[in-house]
Amino acid sequence: MIVQVKDPVIEVHDLTVSYDRKPVLWDIDLTLPGNSLIGIIGPNGAGKSTLIKAIMGLIPVSSGYAKIYDQELKAVRQQVSYVPQRESVDWDFPASVYDVVLMGRYGKMGLFKRPVKADKDAAMDALTKVGMQAYANRQISQLSGGQQQRVFLARALAQDADIYFMDEPFAGVDIATENAIIELLRTMRDNGKTIIVVHHDLQSAVEYFDWTVLLNMRLVGSGPTAEVLNQELLEKTYGGKLTVLTKVGELLRKKEFPARENPAKATKWKR
Amino acid sequence: METLTEFLSFSDANVRFVTFGSVLLAASSAVVGCFTLLRKRALVGDAIAHAVLPGVCLAFILSGTKNPVYLLIGAFITGWLSVYCIDFITSRTRIKEDAAIGLVLSVFFGFGILLLTAIQHGGNASQSGLDKFLFGKAASLVGEDLITFGSVAVILLITILLFYKEFKLLCFDRAYAHTLGFPVKMLELILTTLTVLAVVVGIQAVGVVLMAAILITPAAAARFWTDRLGVMILIAAVIGAFSGFSGAFVSYVAPAMPTGPWIVMIVSVLAIGSFILAPEKGWLGRMYRQKNNRENILDENILKLLYQLGEQNGSFFSGRSLAEMQEKREIPSGRLMKGLKRLRSQGYLKRDPGNTWLLTPEGKTRGQRVVRLHRLWELYLTQYLNIAADHVHEDAENIEHILTPELEAKILEQLGYPETDPHESRIP
Known part of the structure; x- marks a missing residue:
């Protein structure tokens, strides 16, 4: 079941993404409603992170496009924030918690500009929202996994966007942090924000998300959580490996075949 | 010593220029090196350093002069070409980055040596001194060279400041920078260009073979002293400046010496010194903390022991002999005496005329806390981790020394303020 939305905040059209010629996402057609808490659910290797990276323009696409507020990402960048996976950075980097959160303001500052007082206030405010104000001067390598995740969230909050893409914010965090994060996300939603979360735990998905996207290399389902999380769709998502899709992907890679006949035209959008 | 004072007086204008120049070159290389290191591109820096040699030689062959501007342009072009080759090989073939770096480095350097030998045997009289690019010679940094290379160094520092x-x-x-809308590719291009330029100016002092040492070593050493990027850059600059200074000095007192190896020796000593002495991350600091931990454990074990003896005999403040203590717990006499003396000096113990030891009220409180934590942890393990009661003691022996009061409170709350531990001993 794939519910398409009228006036979506995010529209993904015929999106195919390949790594090393091997498609990991096939023809995704997806629309997402605003002002909601959305979960992207699927097994390992389903392309969940790939989907939001492609929407954020971080990886080239083989075909298709994504639009936000019916515009290209470039035009609305200030309104969109991205929270990468915690493991994607080196936490031994010489920076304090506050330094990292302040980075959330860099986009608004632009090139060459230094942070002004308002930026510093915003960073401290964001840290307070995630309950980390006492750690502002801590070196980031001294943080626990949950604290690192909170710092990343604070950085996104400091950006003051309308749409937030979060890659596995609940991975490897303690239960207290998980509860604090979901509370925060709910408050954000109630304030009119749209939050898209890559998530791997089915159990909690039911109670966390208003809208659920089921993904396993292709779009299996998308709609209000209560309607989408049913036995049939879950079996389609998790059960039965998509051997044909995987094999075709392998074949494309081995034969060095392009995923699309004229990929040059298709990747035009990626920058 | 006389030479040093003579050198330091800077009475010779030439010495002044050479010293100022080397300091500037080495410091700017070190500053750029901080970012090279943090981007984990240190090996690429080394490849660039070797790859500038053919550029220098080609520039000389084509122009027929040692005009520093031409040499700099030549070095810059082949330096950049090497980075491009590494990225191209890594992204287009199945060869991994380390192998690509090795390949590019050796091919470019080999070609450079080939050209250099050809030039040296070519009979062009003006070629003499070109070989200083191999191992560096700070003293040759005068006049036109100094102005050219010095201005590049200043440009490097200004660019870093701006960006x-x-x-x-x-x-x-990097990914986050991209989503914020920063021109990531352009910034990477600038940073790589800076690295190439830093190498190009640094080779005057150190030479291509050892250039990576002043690009990377100061940054690596600085990282030991601080957790702040700004401070790290400053420290790296100071270490770089010092190495440049010493290079100029070596060049001055021993003109026949290759400057590069000397600078590398000096920077390496500074780096090893940082590794040993740096307060937080250094080796000495770690040893000191470990010694403290060991002493702490011993002290608390003695206090615990005396408390337990008090529990058995119903009197906490009567004297105990060494033999009595050692019968309860095996501690080598030497260590036991050391611990006892330390505890006495800290006011936790008193010594009786009869050569027995007894707890002070403060000593009793601390011993009691260790015993309490031990028994609480045993109980926690049996209740929450389902570990058998006869397996929890070893674990508790360790944990009793590190539990904080906050954790203690939390455990107490979770266990419902228990009275006894799994072995039916009372929790004090």
């Missing part, structure tokens, strides 16, 4: 915020973000989280 500080962007480079910091790029090195920490």
Whole structure:
């Protein structure tokens, strides 16, 4: 079941993404409603992170496009924030918690500009929202996994966007942090924000998300959580490996075949 | 010593220029090196350093002069070409980055040596001194050279200052920088260009073979002293400046010496010194903390022991002999005496005329806390981790020394303020 939305905040059209010629996402057609808490659910290797990276323009696409507020990402960048996976950075980097959160303001500052007082206030405010104000001067390598995740969230909050893409914010965090994060996300939603979360735990998905996207290399389902999380769709998502899709992907890679006949035209959008 | 004072007096204008020049070159290389290191591109820096040699030689062959501007342009072109080759090989073939770096480095350097030998045997009289690019010679940094290379060094420092915020973000989280709308590719291009330029100016002092030492070593050493990027850059600059200074000095007192190896020796000593002495991350600091931990454990074990003896005999403040203590718990006499003396000096114990030891009220409180934590942890393990009661003692022996009061409170709350431990001993 794939519910398409009228006036979506995010529209993904015929999106195919390949790594090393091997498609990991096939023809995704997806629309997402605003002002909601959305979960992207699927097994390992389903392309969940790939989907939001492609929407954020971080990886080239083989075909298709994504639009936000019916515009290209470039035009609305200030309104969109991205929270990468915690493991994607080196936490031994010489920076304090506050330094990292302040980075959330860099986009608004632009090139060459230094942070002004308002930026510093915003960073401290964001840290307070995630309950980390006492750690502002801590070196980031001294943080626990949950604290690192909170710092990343604070950085996104400091950006003051309308749409937030979060890659596995609940991975490897303690239960207290998980509860604090979901509370925060709910408050954000109630304030009119749209939050898209890559998530791997089915159990909690039911109670966390208003809208659920089921993904396993292709779009299996998308709609209000209560309607989408049913036995049939879950079996389609998790059960039965998509051997044909995987094999075709392998074949494309081995034969060095392009995923699309004229990929040059298709990747035009990626920058 | 006389030479040093003579050198330091800078009475010779030439010495002044050479010293100032080397300090500037080495410091700017070290500053750029901080970002090279943090982007984990240290090996690429080494490849660039070797790859500038053919550029220098080609520039000389084509122009027929040693005009520093031509040599700099030549070095810059082949330096950049090497980075491009590494990236191209890594992205287009199945060869991994380390192998690509090795390949590019040796091919470019080999070609450079080939050209250099050809030039040296070519009979062009003006070629003499070109070989200083191999191992460096700070003393040859005069006049036109100094102005050219010095201005490049200043440009490097100004660029870093301008893009500080962007480079910091790029090195920490490239993907995030991209989503914020920063021109990531352009910034990377600038940073790579800076690395190439830093190498190009640095080779005057150190030579291509050992250039990576002043690009990377100061940054690596500085990282030991601080957790702040700004401070790290400053320290690296100071270490770089010092190495440049010493290079100039060596060049001055021993003109026949290759400057590069000397600078590398000096920077390496500074780096090893940082590794040993740096307060937080250094080896000595770690040893000191470990010694403290060991002493702490011993002290608390003695206090615990005396408390337990008090529990058995119903009197906490009567004297105990060494033999009595050692019968309860095996502690080698030497260590036991040391611990006892330390505890006495800290006011936790008193010594009786009869050569027995007894707890002070403070000693009793601390011993009691260790015993309490031990028994609480045993109980926690049996209740929450389902570990058998006869398996929890070893674990508790360790944990009793590190539990904080906050954790203690939390455990107490979770266990419902228990009275006894799994072995039916009362929790004090």
